[in-house]
Amino acid sequence: MNRKRLVYLDHAATTPTAPGVVEAMLPYFSGRFGNPSSIYGIARESRLAVDHAREQVARAINGSPEEVYLTSGGTEADNWAIKGVAFADRKRGDHIITSSIEHHAVLHTCQYLEKQGFRVTYLSVDEFGRVDPADLENAMTDRTVLVSIMAANNEIGTLEPIAACGEICRDHGVRFHTDAVQAIGSVPVDVEALNVDLLSLSAHKFYGPKGVGALYVRKGVRLDNLLHGGAQERHRRAGTENVPGIVGMGVAIERACERREDYARRLTALRDRLYGGITERIEHVRLNGHPTERLPGNLNLSFRFIEGESTLLMLDHAGICASSGSACTSGSLDPSYVLLAIGLPHEIAHGSLRFTLGESNTDDDVDYVLETLPPIVERLRTMSPLYAEYRRSQDVQ
Numbered sequence: 503m504n505r506k507r508l509v510y511l512d513h514a515a516t517t518p519t520a521p522g523v524v525e526a527m528l529p530y531f532s533g534r535f536g537n538p539s540s541i542y543g544i545a546r547e548s549r550l551a552v553d554h555a556r557e558q559v560a561r562a563i564n565g566s567p568e569e570v571y572l573t574s575g576g577t578e579a580d581n582w583a584i585k586g587v588a589f590a591d592r593k594r595g596d597h598i599i600t601s602s603i604e605h606h607a608v609l610h611t612c613q614y615l616e617k618q619g620f621r622v623t624y625l626s627v628d629e630f631g632r633v634d635p636a637d638l639e640n641a642m643t644d645r646t647v648l649v650s651i652m653a654a655n656n657e658i659g660t661l662e663p664i665a666a667c668g669e670i671c672r673d674h675g676v677r678f679h680t681d682a683v684q685a686i687g688s689v690p691v692d693v694e695a696l697n698v699d700l701l702s703l704s705a706h707k708f709y710g711p712k713g714v715g716a717l718y719v720r721k722g723v724r725l726d727n728l729l730h731g732g733a734q735e736r737h738r739r740a741g742t743e744n745v746p747g748i749v750g751m752g753v754a755i756e757r758a759c760e761r762r763e764d765y766a767r768r769l770t771a772l773r774d775r776l777y778g779g780i781t782e783r784i785e786h787v788r789l790n791g792h793p794t795e796r797l798p799g800n801l802n803l804s805f806r807f808i809e810g811e812s813t814l815l816m817l818d819h820a821g822i823c824a825s826s827g828s829a830c831t832s833g834s835l836d837p838s839y840v841l842l843a844i845g846l847p848h849e850i851a852h853g854s855l856r857f858t859l860g861e862s863n864t865d866d867d868v869d870y871v872l873e874t875l876p877p878i879v880e881r882l883r884t885m886s887p888l889y890a891e892y893r894r895s896q897d898v899q
């Protein structure tokens with residue numbers, strides 16, 4: 503195995519910038535360095551660039567530019583949406599509904615609010631990771647002020663029934679937030695069609711730069727500020743704008759939305775070939791997440807009898823980047839809470855790998871994984887006491 507190559511299959515963790523993104527950003531680091539809040543010429547250039555990017559984001563999600571607030575990323579957008587609505591509507595109620603498989607940016611924010619006296623219902627999901635809109639309906643109380651359900655799960659790729667959840671929220675007069683960080687550029691995202699009041703997105707998940715994102719806030723939604731200071735973002739989000747990052751996000755989101763259908767079609771084909779090839783070559787493999795209602799590039803698999811972490815290390819040695827659980831929890835030995843939430847026993851959750859495909863991946867990459875992965879799994883299984891036990895139990899029969 504002397505092939506020196508890198509096969510990046512962790513696009514749910516982050517993506518490289520697309521062609522044209524860095525080039526568009528560069529002038530705003532030096533020549534066009536003006537502060538958008540100042541009034542002279544180079545400042546106006548920055549202001550116009552920020553406004554243009556805001557329009558690009560708005561157009562991509564079918565909102566209006568006045569409803570787009572620029573943030574430092576998906577985590578800030580999630581924090582702001584949830585704390586912002588909870589604190590602004592505190593007099594109306596103290597109950598929040600979310601799902602048990604949200605990103606930590608949502609879950610930990612909700613847990614923080616519980617410490618502040620809010621009540622949070624964490625809806626369970628089915629074996630495919632789907633929230634049942636009927637459960638949402640049943641969880642609604644007259645104290646509910648906010649519902650937050652993600653558009654697409656970052657670990658297992660499951661798409662949630664957002665439009666149906668949004669309709670229920672609208673009927674109850676409850677604000678509806680969706681974390682659409684994984685969905686943008688892969689599936690259609692339209693704030694009108696989905697009935698959402700607030701929506702989070704993050705540039706580095708759609709081939710833009712890291713450290714920049716946006717929160718869509720429907721006109722009329724009351725929201726406390728998260729950051730206090732200057733008058734930026736129409737007095738709602740203080741701090742001098744990350745102008746280069748914002749420009750990069752604008753270029754990236756426009757490009758991602760133009761290419762979305764082709765991108766999804768291409769990734770779905772590659773992913774299905776990867777999945778087919780793996781199940782042909784390796785026994786005792788389980789697909790996690792929904793078989794069809796899933797992100798085009800996501801393949802989350804459990805390999806029985808082995809540890810995901812050891813498999814990852816050996817894949818890394820062969821130049822293949824994948825992930826087990828989510829990047830935020832890797833380093834800890836707890837199995838993924840998302841995999842436990844869809845009902846996997848601990849030992850099977852432990853043997854899970856997430857491959858997330860993206861723009862640069864080719865048929866060659868898939869072939870390389872198909873030739874590299876089976877011997878790794880086989881080797882780890884021959885060392886696995888669980889596998890030995892399984893083989894003995896088969897012999898007995």
Ligand SMILES: *Cc1c(COP(=O)(O)O)cnc(C)c1O
Nearest residue numbers: 575576577605607656683684704
């Ligand atoms: C990556 C991610 C986030 C966090 O976004 P950052 O910009 O990295 O802070 C939030 N939610 C989901 C679903 C994500 O995949």
